[in-house]
Amino acid sequence: MASPTMSSDSFMLSTHRELTFIGDDDFYKKDTEVYQVEQIVGFGVIALAFFVTCYLTNRLSRETRELYEWNAIRLILPAAMFFMGLESMTLAMDYAHINIWRQWAVAIYMFESMCAPGIFMATFVATFLSYRTRSIPFCMVYRGPGRSTNSRSTTPDDEDRQTLIRPATMVVMMRVFTVAILMLSFGVNFDVVWDKPDLAGRTGWMTILTEPWQEDSSAHVVYSLLPMGMTSLSCLYFSALLWRYGSEFSMIVYPSSINPWIYTLVGSIIMFIGQFPGPDWFPLASNAGILVYLVTMLRLLHEVRKDILQAGDLGEFLHALGSENASNMVSEPASTNKEDPESPSTPYQIT
Numbered sequence: 001m002a003s004p005t006m007s008s009d010s011f012m013l014s015t016h017r018e019l020t021f022i023g024d025d026d027f028y029k030k031d032t033e034v035y036q037v038e039q040i041v042g043f044g045v046i047a048l049a050f051f052v053t054c055y056l057t058n059r060l061s062r063e064t065r066e067l068y069e070w071n072a073i074r075l076i077l078p079a080a081m082f083f084m085g086l087e088s089m090t091l092a093m094d095y096a097h098i099n100i101w102r103q104w105a106v107a108i109y110m111f112e113s114m115c116a117p118g119i120f121m122a123t124f125v126a127t128f129l130s131y132r133t134r135s136i137p138f139c140m141v142y143r144g145p146g147r148s149t150n151s152r153s154t155t156p157d158d159e160d161r162q163t164l165i166r167p168a169t170m171v172v173m174m175r176v177f178t179v180a181i182l183m184l185s186f187g188v189n190f191d192v193v194w195d196k197p198d199l200a201g202r203t204g205w206m207t208i209l210t211e212p213w214q215e216d217s218s219a220h221v222v223y224s225l226l227p228m229g230m231t232s233l234s235c236l237y238f239s240a241l242l243w244r245y246g247s248e249f250s251m252i253v254y255p256s257s258i259n260p261w262i263y264t265l266v267g268s269i270i271m272f273i274g275q276f277p278g279p280d281w282f283p284l285a286s287n288a289g290i291l292v293y294l295v296t297m298l299r300l301l302h303e304v305r306k307d308i309l310q311a312g313d314l315g316e317f318l319h320a321l322g323s324e325n326a327s328n329m330v331s332e333p334a335s336t337n338k339e340d341p342e343s344p345s346t347p348y349q350i351t
């Protein structure tokens with residue numbers, strides 16, 4: 001995620017980064033004559049795609065009770081898509097040399113800071129919902145036989161299967177991690193740690209890998225890339241878990257491992273790659289990578305919905321089958337072996 005351009009004068013007079021890339025005297029000055037049209041069209045298309053994806057995600061969550069129950073899917077994920085659409089629209093306007101209202105710049109920074117933690121939390125909840133459908137443990141939480149009060153009944157195999165992290169502890173850890181990403185994002189966008197804005201938020205990892213290390217500016221760039229970097233790696237891990245679930249445990253059996261559950265894995269890789277370009281293409285590549293991942297997340301939520309519905313149908317069938325068998329057993333008369341007193345005790349009469 002990045003911020004648009006403004007003149008170097010307004011950049012120097014601002015108390016925070018405003019919506020600016022690099023001043024005219026900066027070494028990494030971008031050639032506006034070359035990139036202006038591409039950036040305007042690119043950000044315009046990306047903004048429209050974010051808004052459409054937001055609408056479709058909101059409609060899906062409202063149509064599915066299991067998804068609607070979770071705020072991360074019902075509220076946070078569509079909000080992240082909407083905020084990214086607003087940011088992309090603002091970037092397109094700025095590349096078109098439309099003046100950006102200063103208060104709007106502050107609002108965009110606040111919205112932008114919520115996107116990375118929102119994406120992380122939505123991905124975690126989607127993974128949790130998938131594995132909960134089949135009661136399968138994930139993310140270092142293993143479902144063992146439970147801790148018995150009788151120590152003699154616990155075997156070494158049972159000890160190996162004990163829980164590494166309790167579910168409640170895992171939920172708390174996920175929330176703490178989300179808050180940490182949120183604080184990092186606010187620190188980056190409002191220059192809490194560094195007073196002098198530089199390339200932070202305007203370039204990717206390629207600058208760190210190709211340019212000589214500078215103590216202040218390079219560290220600031222790394223700091224600015226941490227929120228989305230941590231989110232991308234976390235989404236990559238959860239996407240791998242989702243792919244494993246779809247290939248091995250899902251209610252719908254696929255003939256190969258190349259199935260719809262792999263979409264978020266591909267999307268998370270693209271999102272991570274989008275954080276690499278230099279200052280010329282980083283804003284567009286970063287937002288495009290996030291868009292691709294959110295589109296794949298929407299596609300995956302459809303798979304999660306189908307899996308939940310299939311599990312529900314199977315549960316209702318088994319419940320109905322069990323009820324029918326129980327009713328048959330109750331209605332069936334008890335068999336009796338009463339003997340007829342007039343009948344002979346043996347099949348033949350001995351004379």
